[in-house]
Amino acid sequence: MMRAVHRARWPAASVSGPALGALAGGLAAVVGVLASAKTRLDPWQLWLPMQAVGLSFTTAGVIAWLRRPGNGAGRLMVAVGVVWYVMDLRASTQPALFAVGFSLFYLTPVVLTHLVLALPGGRLRRWPERLVAAGLYATVLVTQPPRYLVEHPRPPQSWTSPTPAYSAWAYAGSVAGLALTVASLVLVLRRWRMAGRPTRRTHALVWIAGTAVGLTVLVTILASMVNAAEEAMRPLAIVYTVGLVFIPFAILAGVLRVRIARIRVADLVLRLEATTEPAELSAALGDALGDPTLRVCFRRPDGGEDAGGYVDAEGRPVRLPDGGDRAVTFVRRQGGPLAALVHDPALHDQRPLVDAVVAATRLALENARLHAAQRAQLQEVRASRARIIAAADAERHRIQRDLHDGAQHKLLAISMLVSRVKEELPAGAGRSAGLLEAAGTRLHEVIRELRELTEGIHPPALTEQGLGAVLESLAERAPIPVRFAVPPGRWPKQAERTAYFVINEALANIYKHAGASRATVCIRGTGRILAVQVVDDGAGGADPDRGTGLRGLRDRVAAIGGSLRISSPAGMGTRIEAELPCGS
């Protein structure tokens, strides 16, 4: 039977294991029925349901084996079914068959306990469970054969038979069985306490039925030790049998639950369609998998393959758990892990469902991740654009200061020297005086030009005097009438600078290209927005896509998160409107 574990890897072989199991179960049933029918030890009403127990284990086991070949539970159920009929051999009149039946009589509850402890994965994962199971097997195999040898007459091993003299082996077996049954019950209770919601939901029936059977066994062992009456034993046998009939169907229900849950994947797909928020994604996946504790962790774009490269829905770095009471399932695409689902370990036993959910989620996850990455990138681009503008502004300011402190002062000093030389020229040096005069005039022109240049680079009064004052001096230098409507007040530095830049650039365009006879600049400021409007009555037809002036404006405005509208129908003048945010 263990070979089937390996065979299950080949799809063609995956049916042969269950088929063999079914065959063995069927044969065992026939042998068991034939062996026990003639010399029934139990009354009919008990004998018939008891036959049904073996068959139901075999049937449910074969179905589970087929559905979930990777899970050992199906094989263990078939084993219980087969062993169940081996137990019937104790009723055989054949001495050899009786010997087998007698020796292996208690194997059924042992394999059954093994099965219950091995749920949901079908394997004993932890040492306490392995120890208890091994102890149970040892108890049966060590105490029953000596009993067969030493006890005369041999008790018929019926639930309801009166007890003859037991040997010490029987008492040893009872005490060991008692202790190990109590240990098994403790283990099951502990599993129940530690399990998450999905695990409990899947295995509740099995654990309840298993516990009922375990308690019955416990009471039966105690009763047999005190030689209780047959009438007292019968109800216990009924509870034991009913519990046993229940268990295979409860286990099968767990298997089928996965199939039912697959339908939820379809709902999940629809729900994911409307979801972009990472937190909602976690909730949707948790609902679909029946694990409200499920959390989606996203791999950071720059994160490595290690457990540290993940962030949660809010973008905080998280460490993926390493074993313990949380399990991790990775969502992968070609490149590597895309995200990780941190969930209840019980979901590992619902592999097909988890795979279906992960497949449905992969696209949504990738979208959500790209969405987040894009948002971060956009944020970075905006910030970098604002930094570039700020750096350019600072650079203009520095150039202006350098010109002011350096060249302009030196030129002024030279001009003073020139006029002093002129003053000190002896009378009659008319020609030299004329040349110095000319040099002085040229110098004055240079100084003025330099002054206008530095004024243009960065309006000196903007910082101290505000937009109104600076626009006033723009108007004073304008070659066409420019009217200004500027409310008194100040706005944040960035907004004022950008507004000035927009107005200056728009007016420069008007003077150069529009052929306008007048222009109007209007500024309105609410608390949060500084609105700038520059209108002219010129030729219109300004195209923001041609030339760098208007495009530069748009970039500049966008850099502080503002918006710019340009309306310039041919022959109808041009209207430029900018809205600049004043928030911090």
Added chain:
Amino acid sequence: MRIMIAEDSGLLRQMLADMLTRRGFDVTGQASTKEELLSLVEAAPPDVVILDIRLPPDHRDEGLQAASQLRARHPGIGLLILSHYAETAYAMRLLQNGARGVGYLVKDRVQDSDRLVDAIRRVAAGETAIDPEVVERVMFRRRTADPLERLTAGERQVLALMAEGLSNAAIAERLSYSLKTVEKRISAITHKLELQDGAIGRDTNLRVLTVLTYLRSANGPHQP
């Protein structure tokens, strides 16, 4: 006459001091920051203070701040601002502290020592001295409906000199008019521009403020 200079550039400050000394002024203090200037003035108030608008450490409008503090504590001291820029806004701010004994010159004027000395004397005498370039800017800004078009060329000349802060006598001398002619032109200007008679009369300082304010606002800011 005692003069103090507040100027960031040591070179320019020294040359200014030399020039003023040569022209017979007594330069009693040189400062490169606002605080330095204020303490110098406290120690020994001069007759006139010449200040740059931008002074360390921030190079903003420390000179104007110093001017208004000095005006408040020592109203008798004449204040002459030397500015790199012909910013009308700065000139108006200075005048708003009271136009008596204040002057606003563009720094280029250091080249023309006669004009600088003239401005110092006028400021010391409690008169007003506004740089012709500033006046030119407000006079000749483009207007859609220019009230100045109602003035004759001669009247416009007189108006500009009024804005510079010249007295009637000085205007007459500058334009080689008789005082009578100047007064006649001024009354025509007052009438044509609908200026307030009282503000245009004798006090030339108040007259500067009135004319500049008029020129700046005439057909200026409006609600479209």
